[in-house]
Amino acid sequence: MLVCLLMAACSSEPANLRVWTPEDHAHPPDTLIDPNRVPQEERPTLSVGDLLWMRNCARCHGANGRGGREVAINFTAAEWQEGIEDAQIARAIAGGKAPNMPAFADLLTPEQIDELVNHVRKFRGHSPPSRTP
Numbered sequence: 335m336l337v338c339l340l341m342a343a344c345s346s347e348p349a350n351l352r353v354w355t356p357e358d359h360a361h362p363p364d365t366l367i368d369p370n371r372v373p374q375e376e377r378p379t380l381s382v383g384d385l386l387w388m389r390n391c392a393r394c395h396g397a398n399g400r401g402g403r404e405v406a407i408n409f410t411a412a413e414w415q416e417g418i419e420d421a422q423i424a425r426a427i428a429g430g431k432a433p434n435m436p437a438f439a440d441l442l443t444p445e446q447i448d449e450l451v452n453h454v455r456k457f458r459g460h461s462p463p464s465r466t467p
């Protein structure tokens with residue numbers, strides 16, 4: 335008799351266990367989503383010129399255009415800026431520069447090179463906050 339009761343207790347189904355269905359995970363309908371509470375993406379703060387510079391030039395000329403271990407030119411110096419024409423800058427980028435600046439004509443479009451000429455000009459007189467320590 336005791337055995338009988340125990341077995342009955344074990345086989346009884348838990349009361350409210352049911353199979354999960356996708357509806358249990360339903361999202362509220364779109365009409366209930368308040369767009370003002372959806373986080374907005376931050377506006378990008380890097381320009382095309384910034385990105386081209388960081389990608390192609392910064393490793394030699396420095397993030398801030400002041401040069402690096404192997405490059406002595408300082409693009410923030412007024413004397414340097416005054417001594418060079420835009421066309422010369424564009425030519426250096428497209429064709430490279432001795433001793434070891436590579437030519438970028440095959441890697442960059444003429445528009446990108448123009449963008450970089452403007453970027454080099456923006457270094458004049460100041461340096462943007464350096465992104466490298």
Ligand code: HEC
Pocket residue numbers: 387390391392393394395404405406407418422423426427431432433434435436438450451454
């Ligand atoms: C591998 C290293 C390296 C890279 C990458 C590099 N440069 Fe240079 N760059 C140099 C060297 C070296 C010189 C010549 C330095 C000198 O005359 O003392 C130079 C010179 C220049 C000059 C001066 C040209 C002149 O006629 O006086 C400009 C402008 C310039 N680079 C822009 C750029 C730009 C823009 C990029 C990216 C597209 C770039 N460089 C990428 C190494 C580099």
